Amino acid sequence: MVDLAAALLERTRSQFDAAAHALFLRERPAWPVAIMRILFGLVVFGWTATMALDVGGLLGSDALVPIEFASQGVWNWFALESTGAVWVAIGALLIASVAITLGWRPTEWLVLTFVLLVAVQRRNPVILNSGDFLLCNFALILAFMPTGAALSIDRWRRHGRAALWTAPNVAPWGLRLIQLQLCVVYFFAFWSKSGDLWHNGTAVSTVFRIDDITRFGSPGWLTNNVLLIALLTWGTLAIELALTTLLWARRLRPVLIGLGCLLHLFIDLFVLVGFFGPLMMIGLLSFADADWLERRISTLGA
Amino acid sequence: MSGLDATERTDAHTALIHTRVGQAVVAVLVVVMSVWIVGPNLPASPARDMVAVVWSPAVNAGFEQNWSVFSPNPRAQTLEVVAVAEFADGTTTEWRLPEFGPVIGAYRTYRWRKWQERVRLDSNARYWDSSAAWIARDVARGDELPVRVRLLRRWRDLEPLTADGIADTKLNEFEFHVWEGADG
Numbered sequence A: 001m002v003d004l005a006a007a008l009l010e011r012t013r014s015q016f017d018a019a020a021h022a023l024f025l026r027e028r029p030a031w032p033v034a035i036m037r038i039l040f041g042l043v044v045f046g047w048t049a050t051m052a053l054d055v056g057g058l059l060g061s062d063a064l065v066p067i068e069f070a071s072q073g074v075w076n077w078f079a080l081e082s083t084g085a086v087w088v089a090i091g092a093l094l095i096a097s098v099a100i101t102l103g104w105r106p107t108e109w110l111v112l113t114f115v116l117l118v119a120v121q122r123r124n125p126v127i128l129n130s131g132d133f134l135l136c137n138f139a140l141i142l143a144f145m146p147t148g149a150a151l152s153i154d155r156w157r158r159h160g161r162a163a164l165w166t167a168p169n170v171a172p173w174g175l176r177l178i179q180l181q182l183c184v185v186y187f188f189a190f191w192s193k194s195g196d197l198w199h200n201g202t203a204v205s206t207v208f209r210i211d212d213i214t215r216f217g218s219p220g221w222l223t224n225n226v227l228l229i230a231l232l233t234w235g236t237l238a239i240e241l242a243l244t245t246l247l248w249a250r251r252l253r254p255v256l257i258g259l260g261c262l263l264h265l266f267i268d269l270f271v272l273v274g275f276f277g278p279l280m281m282i283g284l285l286s287f288a289d290a291d292w293l294e295r296r297i298s299t300l301g302a
Numbered sequence B: 001m002s003g004l005d006a007t008e009r010t011d012a013h014t015a016l017i018h019t020r021v022g023q024a025v026v027a028v029l030v031v032v033m034s035v036w037i038v039g040p041n042l043p044a045s046p047a048r049d050m051v052a053v054v055w056s057p058a059v060n061a062g063f064e065q066n067w068s069v070f071s072p073n074p075r076a077q078t079l080e081v082v083a084v085a086e087f088a089d090g091t092t093t094e095w096r097l098p099e100f101g102p103v104i105g106a107y108r109t110y111r112w113r114k115w116q117e118r119v120r121l122d123s124n125a126r127y128w129d130s131s132a133a134w135i136a137r138d139v140a141r142g143d144e145l146p147v148r149v150r151l152l153r154r155w156r157d158l159e160p161l162t163a164d165g166i167a168d169t170k171l172n173e174f175e176f177h178v179w180e181g182a183d184g
Helices: A002-025 A031-052 A055-059 A083-102 A106-123 A130-142 A153-159 A161-165 A173-191 A203-208 A226-248 A250-270 A276-287 A290-301 B012-018 B020-041 B046-054 B056-061 B105-119 B122-139
Strands: B077-086 B092-095 B148-157 B171-180
Touching: A002 A173, A002 B020, A031 A055, A031 A083, A031 A106, A031 A130, A031 A173, A031 A276, A031 A290, A031 B105, A055 A083, A055 B105, A083 A106, A106 A130, A130 A173, A130 A276, A153 A161, A173 A226, A173 A276, A173 B012, A173 B020, A203 A226, A226 A250, A250 A276, B012 B020, B020 B046, B020 B056, B046 B056, B077 B105, B077 B122, B092 B122, B105 B122, B122 B148, B122 B171
Parallel strands: none
Antiparallel strands: B077 B092, B077 B148, B148 B171
């Protein structure tokens, strides 16, 4: 009996080790990581450029929200207490976004980007949304990934121009963190939608009638359609739950990535949600099949 | 090509997993980051309060987690904050949020609308005077500031969709703050 228990324990341990190895250590082509880095760099550029246009109104010394209302975290990296300091941070973020996009020492620039984003966001907490928090979190988590391993200046400098269209195998452990972050976002977005409007299938009608967050105004043809609204409301819940759980099933992954992107594109078409949608779509790329991408890109290069 | 050729060194992130010490470092990093990602999202409870100290450094550093979007229900109001500026000669100007277009400009517009959504709340009264003062400078006629700025919130309640359609509701308006200039 004791021998049987010991054998079972040993078998369980070895299965756990194999699963952990496959999940965190088995190397895969770097394509998804590289593509995510490029798209993330572009989003940081867009976020910073649009913020730069409103420095006077939203972040400067004489902004709508004065400096004394800046949020003070325990680790306040550095407070942006003057318009000049804000411009320095904005300028550095623009440089960082270009460096990240091009793949020039992206890990260092990603860490700096996290620090600067937190500083800029804490200058005026009244204007923030979920997309802003996600931007910070992705910057930090991407720093744990070998984002410069492919499609980067770093690779070009080390191995020549021809290597630009090849990707080495890299460790996936950092990728798992961004996948976890993504699933947590979907799960708690689903979990928190506990109100009666979500349950009775009318919530999306209300969302699309909130004029102050709509992109093109309220789409009356849609908000009054009981059946279509119910489909969209319950469909949103179903997709969010599926993206939390079923995304880990390899066979369902391509369909769910497509559904997730459709969900975010549809929301972005009608509702203002800042950079949340683009970032979530970048996050979904972390589930892209690296071997499939490798085959496709090799075919294109042949 | 995947894998390494003869001249290629593996990246630092991947090199970590090639040693036992590196694997231990990765294990610690993954566990710590996972707690930082999941922990702050846990529902409020006495148990959560006891262990929040584990992830509070991450939150304080700017690694925040709050993904409650349109929940538990979407906001059942459409709203607007406007300001009416009165000049010494008795004339008035209405100030509204800037709009920057529906495509790229929407990313700018949304930040101003977030300000509007929050500043209207009584719980954010601390922002009212400085906001009104900023609006006074924004609508100034050269060196002439308005003598008074009245902040108004306008809102319309959104009735739920029913099989009979959507019931109409009236537009409401409430003056929630008055700023007086130096000469006011």
